[in-house]
Amino acid sequence: MGLSWQQGPLSAGAIGRFLTPDPLPQRLLFAERLRRRMRVQFHDTSVADSENVVLLHEPGRYPVAYFPRADVDEQALVASDKVTHHQDLGDMAWYAVHAGDRTAERAAWEFIALPGHAAELQGRVAFAWRAMDGFYEEDERIFGHAADPYHRIDIRRTSRSLEVRSGDTVIARSGHPVVLFESGFAPRWYVPRADIDETRLHPVEGRTFCPYKGLCDYYDIGDAHRAAWSYRDAYREVDRIGDMVSFEPDQVEVHLDGRRLDIEPGQTVIAHGIDRGLDVDEVRAP
Structure with a gap:
C-alpha cells in the first residue's frame, strides 16, 4: 500500500526494482513535507496542530507524521526515562501524552540522536496513532494512518x-x-x-x-x-x-x-x- 507498505517500491516485498547499476541499500527511508494542515486530538484537546508536518515512509510501515515541537502543546508531553533505538535513525525518547484527567503512556516519541542525513526529523514529535483520540486534516478525521500521497x-x-x-x-x-x-x-x-x-x-x-x-x-x-x-x-x-x-x-x-x-x-x-x-x-x- 503506497510507497513503503505491502509491495510499494520502498517496501521489503517490492515487485518492481530500481534500474540502477549498483544495488540500493536494503532499507530506504523517505521523508517529505506533507503540505496539509494536520491536527492530533486527545481528550478534547488539540495536542498538535501544524501546517509543517513531515511524513516518514519506512519499509514495512504505514507513513508516520512528525510535528515540529513549536506546533505541539508542550504541556501535553510528559517525559519518561524510556529510550529505545531505531536501527536507522538512532535513539528515540518516549513521552506520555496528558490532557485533563487522562494520560496515555508511551504515546509520543522524538529522535534524539539523528544521523546528519536525517536532519528533516530534528526537533519533531510523532504520536502513536491508536493512543490518540483522532488525527485530522483540517476538520476531517483521517482513519487508519497518515494519508499516503502515493496510495492510489x-x-x-x-x-x-x-x-x-x-x-x-x-x-x-x-x-x-x-x-x-x-x-x-x-x-x-x-x-x-x-x-x-x-x-x-x-x-x-x-x-x-x-x-x-x-x-x-x-x-x-x-x-x-x-x-x-x-x-x-x-x-x-x-x-x-x-x-x-x-x-x-x-x-x-x-x-x-x-x-x-x-x-x-x-x-x-x-x-x-x-x-x-x-x-x-x-x-x-x-
Missing part, C-alpha cells in the same frame, strides 16, 4: 467474462465485472450482485476496515471461510464497487476469460486495526 485506487469497467465456482457449483457469472487496481496490491475483481447466486453467500461475523474503502463484510461459501467480501457502504471515492462482491481465488475457483486465477504476489491483504473510539457510524461518515 483506480476502478475500471470491463466486458471480460468472470466466473466463480465452488466445486461443481457456479457461484457467480458476469460479463461486466469491474476491476480495482490499488497501489501495492494485485488486481481485485468485483461482481454485481445480480450476477451472483446469493443463496451461496453466508454472512459471517466480524468486519475489517480499510482507510481508503470503508467497512468490509465477509461471506463463507460452503466450507471456504471468508471466501468473498463486499464494501456495502463504500466511500464515495470508490462507490463504483459499493455493494459488489469480490472473491478470494485461493478459497474458490475464479476464472477470468476461461483462465483460472491463482493467488498472486500482493493478493494477500494485511488487515488494518481499528482506531481508538472508532464506531461504525463514524467510519461510514466520509
